[in-house]
Amino acid sequence: MAIAKAERLMNLALCLLGTRRPLSKRELRESIEAYVEAFGPAGGVAFGGEQGPVGSDDAFNRMFERDKDDLRELGLVIETVESLDGEIGYLARRDSNRLPPITLDAEEAAALGLAAKVWQQARLAGAASGALQKLRAAGLPEDVDPYEAHGALEPRIPVHEAAFEPLMLACRDRRPVVFEYRKATAARPEPRQVEPWALECWRGHWYLAGFDRDRGAERVFRLSRITGKVRSRVGRFTAPVPDVVTVRGTVESWAGETADRSASIRLRTGAGYPLRAKATAVRELGDGWDELEIPYGHGLDAWLVEFGPDVVVLGPAELRADVVDRLRAVAKG
Numbered sequence: 001m002a003i004a005k006a007e008r009l010m011n012l013a014l015c016l017l018g019t020r021r022p023l024s025k026r027e028l029r030e031s032i033e034a035y036v037e038a039f040g041p042a043g044g045v046a047f048g049g050e051q052g053p054v055g056s057d058d059a060f061n062r063m064f065e066r067d068k069d070d071l072r073e074l075g076l077v078i079e080t081v082e083s084l085d086g087e088i089g090y091l092a093r094r095d096s097n098r099l100p101p102i103t104l105d106a107e108e109a110a111a112l113g114l115a116a117k118v119w120q121q122a123r124l125a126g127a128a129s130g131a132l133q134k135l136r137a138a139g140l141p142e143d144v145d146p147y148e149a150h151g152a153l154e155p156r157i158p159v160h161e162a163a164f165e166p167l168m169l170a171c172r173d174r175r176p177v178v179f180e181y182r183k184a185t186a187a188r189p190e191p192r193q194v195e196p197w198a199l200e201c202w203r204g205h206w207y208l209a210g211f212d213r214d215r216g217a218e219r220v221f222r223l224s225r226i227t228g229k230v231r232s233r234v235g236r237f238t239a240p241v242p243d244v245v246t247v248r249g250t251v252e253s254w255a256g257e258t259a260d261r262s263a264s265i266r267l268r269t270g271a272g273y274p275l276r277a278k279a280t281a282v283r284e285l286g287d288g289w290d291e292l293e294i295p296y297g298h299g300l301d302a303w304l305v306e307f308g309p310d311v312v313v314l315g316p317a318e319l320r321a322d323v324v325d326r327l328r329a330v331a332k333g
Contacts, residue, residue, distance in 0.1 A: 009070060
């Protein structure tokens, strides 16, 4: 089905690009084999005198409008022209659909290479590589490798989560989604109905920001906690999409990155390296434990619970109580 549609769209695009005058729906219907096979020519009588399918005119009109919209969404500029006798025709002028020469400097090429790395482990890895090859053919400097990092460290953007691609497409197309989500403090996943806004990678993990319909508020979801398949739903968004979606700011707040207080924890030696990276002070206690001072902000309790028995909260008392409550909730299931 997908191949047949792609071939039909390609033939329609070639007809519109190849004509020197506007073509009517009737002419396009009779010129494209896929339309003729499905609906017969205009008027309902197929070649050889056979009658076309009942209602074929209406069905063709619906398919043609969808195909035209799909081509426009892909970037083809299609003009609608009305003749002197009132007949509507369509064409795609070559000068309106010709891209200007592409020139990229080293920094721009590096940015494109970094974007392509997102797809290294996704289904569109081949498409990303092909796009960069076309850019090189169109003028990308020969001495620039878009996959080469400009520095001693090479950035890595993992895309291991199966939810990444369907959520990325849902964000692009503004489609609501449903999925099962397991919170850090919950033993079982729960269904979520979300209007997805944006995806962002932070500290090696992907997060989705969107509007949670059940809770009636903005929420951020970690993709590694989404279980099962992400399913899209028909219909429009019910909440406005913010001009700026601050995924990272919300996650940083949860992790205590914007905290103005500090907490004291005991951490098992050789464990909890993300906590050690955030620590403002570290003191060896012996017997396989260290004492750390770390920034304390909203959501730190949920983050500490993830380290299980390797972390003991010493203070403040409110943080210790929150962590204990979360652990008890997990134990109860």
